[in-house]
Amino acid sequence: MHYRTLGKSGIPVSIVSYGGGGPSQFGKAAGLTASQRRDLIARALELGINLFDTAANYGDSEPQLGQALKGVPRDSYLVATKWSWKTGGDDFLHPDALLASVEQSLKRLNTDVIDIMQIHGILPGTYHDITDRYAPTLLKLKEEGKARLIGFSQMMTEDPKLTVPVAALKEHPDLWDSIMFKYGILNQWAAKEAFPLAQKHGVAILNMAPVRFTLTRQHELDELLETWRSEGEIDVDHPKIRKGFDWLITEDAPTVISAGYKFAADHPAVSTVISGTSNIAHLEDNVAAFENPSLPEEHTALLKELLGDSAAPR
Ligand SMILES: NC(=O)c1ccc[n+]([C@@H]2O[C@H](COP(=O)([O-])OP(=O)(O)OC[C@H]3O[C@@H](n4cnc5c(N)ncnc54)[C@H](OP(=O)(O)O)[C@@H]3O)[C@@H](O)[C@H]2O)c1
Numbered sequence: 392m393h394y395r396t397l398g399k400s401g402i403p404v405s406i407v408s409y410g411g412g413g414p415s416q417f418g419k420a421a422g423l424t425a426s427q428r429r430d431l432i433a434r435a436l437e438l439g440i441n442l443f444d445t446a447a448n449y450g451d452s453e454p455q456l457g458q459a460l461k462g463v464p465r466d467s468y469l470v471a472t473k474w475s476w477k478t479g480g481d482d483f484l485h486p487d488a489l490l491a492s493v494e495q496s497l498k499r500l501n502t503d504v505i506d507i508m509q510i511h512g513i514l515p516g517t518y519h520d521i522t523d524r525y526a527p528t529l530l531k532l533k534e535e536g537k538a539r540l541i542g543f544s545q546m547m548t549e550d551p552k553l554t555v556p557v558a559a560l561k562e563h564p565d566l567w568d569s570i571m572f573k574y575g576i577l578n579q580w581a582a583k584e585a586f587p588l589a590q591k592h593g594v595a596i597l598n599m600a601p602v603r604f605t606l607t608r609q610h611e612l613d614e615l616l617e618t619w620r621s622e623g624e625i626d627v628d629h630p631k632i633r634k635g636f637d638w639l640i641t642e643d644a645p646t647v648i649s650a651g652y653k654f655a656a657d658h659p660a661v662s663t664v665i666s667g668t669s670n671i672a673h674l675e676d677n678v679a680a681f682e683n684p685s686l687p688e689e690h691t692a693l694l695k696e697l698l699g700d701s702a703a704p705r
Contacts, residue, residue, distance in 0.1 A: 472496045503536075577605050625701060
């Protein structure tokens, strides 16, 4: 396992981490039993993964993670969780709701400190309200030692060109320790402004969901290419796009998904790539993909040339 650092904190983090949301929820969505789900998390640890990402509103993901990590030395893993500012509606919740959620997360996770406490899914148009409202509470949590680092995740469906992360990195680079958004073969927009700013300010980038859904579901890829064709920004009729991405398959990248994960770690601004799976074999394959976290140079160069302007909303 390769390790990078969580930006200016210097905290080592495995290049691939394991997320309990998305379509897998540590195996819940696939109907795995609690014991099978614990096995997945235990295998992730064995393979060298040291960061687990969850959220207060990812079903039972937090308690499941807390159970699975019982007895594991606390200094051998990092846990990131999130709180949604709009749980139950579109109004901004009172900051006390954030405090209450953190107390609940600490209990569910069986810990006295959350390594990365994040605001979940900041939408365009809400960044300033959210920062004004909740940053003082996040800083208080840090001061009290209940959160080591503070950050937020964005909403790729509403903000594929990352206006919120870029605003945050320009306006409050010292406030945020980490930002979670998506960078991948079909989401290269981050390389334009967000990554250079994050590197300049030492803000950790947690790269979320880099292969779902477009690289894992052919019909979603077809729909995306149709949308891009109508928008005219990406040359979707280039044979290396129109005929799919099988040309990325090599001995070292035996599937398009493994190529997708490798590309997701390609940029040095990425601290860790958060993957999700319900399947131990997939987990093992995914970790193997990061043993050599890069594609052949000519493949990377061509992906950047053809899809450098890509910003898929899923
Ligand atoms: N706004 C936010 O805060 C936000 C949004 C999105 C994600 N996230 C975080 O990022 C984490 C990762 O998201 P994600 O799970 O969507 O990430 P992902 O790793 O890009 O995609 C997971 C999907 O790919 C499939 N997959 C994974 N490995 C595979 C393999 N080797 N072969 C075939 N299929 C494979 C999984 O199915 P199988 O289960 O069958 O393997 C699952 O459907 C989430 O759990 C969450 O922690 C946060």
